[in-house]
Amino acid sequence: MNHKLKIALYEPDIPQNTAAIIRTCACLGAKLEIIEPCGFLPSDKRFKRVVMDYMDWDKIDLYQSSEHFFNAKKNQRIVLMTTKASISYTKFKFDKNDTILFGRESAGVPEKVHKLINDRLKIPMNENTRSLNIASSVAIVLAESLRQSKLI
Numbered sequence: 001m002n003h004k005l006k007i008a009l010y011e012p013d014i015p016q017n018t019a020a021i022i023r024t025c026a027c028l029g030a031k032l033e034i035i036e037p038c039g040f041l042p043s044d045k046r047f048k049r050v051v052m053d054y055m056d057w058d059k060i061d062l063y064q065s066s067e068h069f070f071n072a073k074k075n076q077r078i079v080l081m082t083t084k085a086s087i088s089y090t091k092f093k094f095d096k097n098d099t100i101l102f103g104r105e106s107a108g109v110p111e112k113v114h115k116l117i118n119d120r121l122k123i124p125m126n127e128n129t130r131s132l133n134i135a136s137s138v139a140i141v142l143a144e145s146l147r148q149s150k151l152i
Contacts, residue, residue: 005145006031006099007138008078010066010113013039014105015047020135026059030142033061033099035069039106070116073099078117081141082108083131085120092121094145105134 007030012018018038025032040047063069070078078099081089094100101117103109114120123137132140 004029004031005094005096005142005149006033007142008033008035008069008099008101009134010035010101010109011037011039011104012134014134015040015044017105017133017135019047021138022060024135024139024142028142028146030146031059031061033063033069035063035066039104066113077119079119079121080109080114080117081122081137082114082120083122084108084114085122087121088124089121089141089144090124092119094148096149098145100138100141100145102134102138 007021007025009018009021009032012021012034018034018040022032024030063072076097076099077095078101079092079094080101080103082103101109101113103113121141123132123140125132131137
């Protein structure tokens, strides 16, 4: 079995963020999964400018909807990163087969997705701050999960 941490993006809507996450996953050896629909096209100039030559569609799994995603993952652990969680990602034991799901930049994930996932984590932040950029969040959590799984 191929053990590779997976980063999943729920209906991403900012092309530069998705492109930066593609680069992060390529550089750190994580699999990227995108749950459609996206709020942009791959031909978007902003996307192309950031993704540069790191784009490889063979290394990205696309899911037509959240239903397709959850059906494909029914026997796998999904970890949701959300500002609504109470547990810090540093207090969690990641596994090398985890899929770490990040919500849409503008709205996170809907309540129905929250209810499907048992493991919900947050990145602790200073008070009076709303959220980190999703590309920064992916890099922070991916690095920790790779460290814990001894994949880097």
